[in-house]
Amino acid sequence: MNKTIIININGTVFHIEEQAYEILKAYMTAVKRHFFDSEDSLEITTDIENRVAELFTEILAREGRQAIIDQDVHAVIEQMGAVEDFDNAPTGATAGDSYYQTHTSQRRLFRDPDDHLVGGVCAGIANYFDAPAVWVRLAFALSVIFAGTGFFLYIILWIVLPKAQTRADRMAMKGEKLDLQGFKRNFEAEAVNLRERLNEAGHHAKPFIYRFRDFLGEFFGFLGKAIGQSGNLLLKLIGIAFMLSFFCMAIAVIVAYISFMMFGHTELQFIFPFSVLGVQYNTALYTSAFFAIIIPLVILIVLFARLAFNTARLSSSALTVLGVLWVCAVTLSIYYAARISANFRYSASFGKTVNIAATKNNVYHLKLNDKKYLTAEDSARLNVQSRFHGFIVIDGDEDDMGEPNNVSISVEKSDVAQPTLFERFSANGATYDQALMNARNTVYNFTQKDSVLTFDRSLHRNYNEQWHNQEILLVLKVPVNSTVLVDKNLNRPLSLNIWGCLDDNKTPDATYATFKMQPTGLECKVDTLKRDTVRVTDTVKVFAKPTVAPKHLKKVK
Known part of the structure; x- marks a missing residue:
């Protein structure tokens, strides 16, 4: 028989065993002490208590019990993370450092109240798929053309999707892990966003001429970036076109070489200009000409494939071998061409x-x-x-x-x-x-x-x-x-x-x-x-x- 205590965690009443209560009390005291020096420690500790209450509610519903035991508290602490993880962090570590880069959890679909134009549906979908919100908004805008499909779909999602009201909802929407590190990182990110908004407010408070100057700078910067991206896309398309052209040429050269080797000593010797070559030079001339043509085509295919798809380039040793083979092939082709032309001296x-x-x-x-x-x-x-x-x-x-x-x-x-x-x-x-x-x-x-x-x-x-x-x-x-x-x-x-x-x-x-x-x-x-x-x-x-x-x-x- 164990003694139980009734506690209230942010409006939710729980029955907890005395030993489990002592463990939970020590944990929450350590959490409050750790975030005491934060700018808004009350808000972040309240969010952590809400998350703890949600976890206790899930455990009791899953186990079919009425009281919280010490195993439940240990499970929650393990899931939320111990305060010692922060105490052992390197000096000067911030939320952007690798120490705080925890694995993301499964994302949940919410409407984003912080980044919205109408209802936050597009921003919520963008957060769920980890994509820029502007592309989702553009997709909805374009789908309106098709009998208003985008408009009706947006209204339905606005009604169906819940709004991310709490910090935990916003973190789940972005796939952030709901533990102590996640809460602190999210809070610090909000603080950074708040400072950026204050800077923007200061920017809007500037005289119109300065704001217009900044606008022109941003506009032309964006225009230059767009032109650069368009140029990269155009280069990729050109690279793909040239790569396919050279690839088709290489296939044609290979087929022609096989045909020459199979029929060069019989049927082709009676057809002009193959009748000029002579049977004694057919094999050597066809082979040398084949390598003299196919090697540059292979190099060009690899070059344009790298331009189009950023594939690996040929190593220096491979280039050296291909270069030596090409020089030998060209030399042999010139030699046999000279031997053939000598027959017309x-x-x-x-x-x-x-x-x-x-x-x-x-x-x-x-x-x-x-x-x-x-x-x-x-x-x-x-x-x-x-x-x-x-x-x-x-x-x-x-x-x-x-x-x-x-x-x-x-x-x-x-x-x-x-x-x-x-x-x-x-x-x-x-x-x-x-x-x-x-x-x-x-x-x-x-x-x-x-x-x-x-x-x-x-x-x-x-x-x-x-x-x-x-x-x-x-x-x-x-x-x-x-x-x-x-x-x-x-x-x-x-x-x-x-x-x-x-x-x-x-x-x-x-x-x-x-x-x-x-x-x-x-x-x-x-x-x-x-x-x-x-x-x-x-x-x-x-x-x-x-x-x-x-x-x-x-x-x-």
């Missing part, structure tokens, strides 16, 4: 004359060969004998693989009655001998059947032969008064204005144009009778209209 050419059989009336029809030229390797690769027996493989513009036009045809006047075709082959090489052999190892197909002269679309080199700027110049010499019929498909290699000749004859849909060799050179043969007929017909169509006499005129006898 010399040029050589040779020519031969082919006699053309004279035709009746000296009429020659120039046509483009539409049959594809196949080497022995092509025939074996495509298995032409079995797969395309009885068929003709058609040649097309895409078969030149993008190489520069290597066939040039011109028609000139012959000094003799015998028409001839002069063929001039040319190519480049590392030496004159190699250039001459490169020109010799090319094939061009020209055929004559009666009056039809058929020309190939392009010059052909050997299957594994590297491109060395092989070209052929064809000069067809025909006697004066010879008629030359030129298919318009020859417009590309032939240096004649075929389309212009067709337009002069008013026959743009014709398949060939007719030229006549004159003493001054080849000229378009214009059918004047047909052209004048077309013109007269056009004139009649435009101007020949029936004339009808007006009905109101009478015939005069």
Whole structure:
């Protein structure tokens, strides 16, 4: 059986055992003694007593008891904190020092009566989420645009949320721990706020001109800070854009490198400009060029990622390794580029004359060969004998693989009655001998059947032969008064204005144009009778209209 005492803590009556009462009395006496020198010791001790009363009420309700025992007092003291914690604090410690930085407790949602424009709802929400109140207010203001949603939500929260009236409520609203240190820190913070308000009051008491000066200073300071933040945001957006661009470029380079390594020795060697490289340089040149391009892209990606997201930068050792690799890659790329360009150092050419059989009336029809030229390797690769027996493989513009036009045809006047075709082959090489052999190892197909002269679309080199700027110049010499019929498909290699000749004859849909060799050179043969007929017909169509006499005129006898 223990003796109990009835005590009153700030209007709340409790039954407490005598031993527990002595412990509580000693604790509260120590608390009052500690805060005796504070500016408002009565207020802070009253808040502490209210908090102790709340804790006792919670304990009794939870345990289902009527009297407070010494274990309850010890539990409250442990939760509130002992006075010795302050006595052991370093000299000169303040509420902002690390000694007083206790862990925050769970925040509770209240309306803030100290920082409010209307009801303190926005400030309370900002305290709960530990965010600036201005953003919450701006969100409510913007939501008003959407059918007044923000206004009605604000009214509902104003009614539902309780107001933070006591110090404990305000501390719980901001997530401050409800112990002795928390109460003291909160009280000192309020004292600092009070001094700031007094300073603001002194500021408002200044003459208008000084207040206007201070306002301008604050305004331009805020403006500069806003511009700086906007500039930082713009730089981050630019950094993200460049980072994504360089990242996509890096992916494209990697895909291209893999494709070159997989197909560079087979399909790509026939496509210009890859046909310039040669099979012996493919692997080394592709690899060195890959590292020469990908290393700067990686550095730029890391640089702009750091600008956009403040990520870690590359270490000095990593930069050194990448720099050495890049220098080696660039050096190798330059070396192999020089080796390849050396294959074009010399040029050589040779020519031969082919006699053309004279035709009746000296009429020659120039046509483009539409049959594809196949080497022995092509025939074996495509298995032409079995797969395309009885068929003709058609040649097309895409078969030149993008190489520069290597066939040039011109028609000139012959000094003799015998028409001839002069063929001039040319190519480049590392030496004159190699250039001459490169020109010799090319094939061009020209055929004559009666009056039809058929020309190939392009010059052909050997299957594994590297491109060395092989070209052929064809000069067809025909006697004066010879008629030359030129298919318009020859417009590309032939240096004649075929389309212009067709337009002069008013026959743009014709398949060939007719030229006549004159003493001054080849000229378009214009059918004047047909052209004048077309013109007269056009004139009649435009101007020949029936004339009808007006009905109101009478015939005069």
